[in-house]
Amino acid sequence: AQSVTQLGSHVSVSEGALVLLRCNYSSSVPPYLFWYVQYPNQGLQLLLKYTSAATLVKGINGFEAEFKKSETSFHLTKPSAHMSDAAEYFCAVSDGDSGTYKYIFGTGTRLKVLA
Amino acid sequence: NAGVTQTPKFQVLKTGQSMTLQCAQDMNHEYMSWYRQDPGMGLRLIHYSVGAGITDQGEVPNGYNVSRSTTEDFPLRLLSAAPSQTSVYFCASKKRQGYGYTFGSGTRLTVV
Numbered sequence: 046a047q048s049v050t051q052l053g054s055h056v057s058v059s060e061g062a063l064v065l066l067r068c069n070y071s072s073s074v075p076p077y078l079f080w081y082v083q084y085p086n087q088g089l090q091l092l093l094k095y096t097s098a099a100t101l102v103k104g105i106n107g108f109e110a111e112f113k114k115s116e117t118s119f120h121l122t123k124p125s126a127h128m129s130d131a132a133e134y135f136c137a138v139s140d141g142d143s144g145t146y147k148y149i150f151g152t153g154t155r156l157k158v159l160a
Numbered sequence: 161n162a163g164v165t166q167t168p169k170f171q172v173l174k175t176g177q178s179m180t181l182q183c184a185q186d187m188n189h190e191y192m193s194w195y196r197q198d199p200g201m202g203l204r205l206i207h208y209s210v211g212a213g214i215t216d217q218g219e220v221p222n223g224y225n226v227s228r229s230t231t232e233d234f235p236l237r238l239l240s241a242a243p244s245q246t247s248v249y250f251c252a253s254k255k256r257q258g259y260g261y262t263f264g265s266g267t268r269l270t271v272v
Contacts, residue, residue, distance in 0.1 A: 088265045091260035139258075148261065152200060
């Protein structure tokens, strides 16, 4: 069965510092992987996705993530944090070839950006 | 495009009452899903659909029913509301496998 683990329910960084949000997955078949962002009282918005093309994926708002099969990881990074990045971030996995169409979400990481 | 529209945005129910959460998308997406979001638990899949007339259960289906009579609509029915169903409910749709979901803005449900 597929699963997702996000390490750290809360992460704080200073404005201008590197953002690193961790996601590890488990999947018996090649996965599709996604990062979403949720601002307060809003729905989730897709940041980026990995679908077996390039292992380094660039998304919106300057975020990127690298798929590392050997580490079963898909960590989200941004070189320089901005105050507007404060939000909750969710990693999700979907089996690529199994025929199932379900996403499994992680429990989320709340990012706080300090001035 | 309106995207994914959920109604109502807020609802308070008494234990034992039933209601339907509405979800509609205008993007001609095949796949639609319902999730509930609870603090510290992320999003959990309730039911999903891969096309009109086809639905299946997710992780937490008990107490909920769905139907998909058209591509556009995917209502979620609470049969007999319980306090454990107090949550924020999100409907989402996507074009097909491998695409990201587009989420609605959510329905905040309180069962008293």
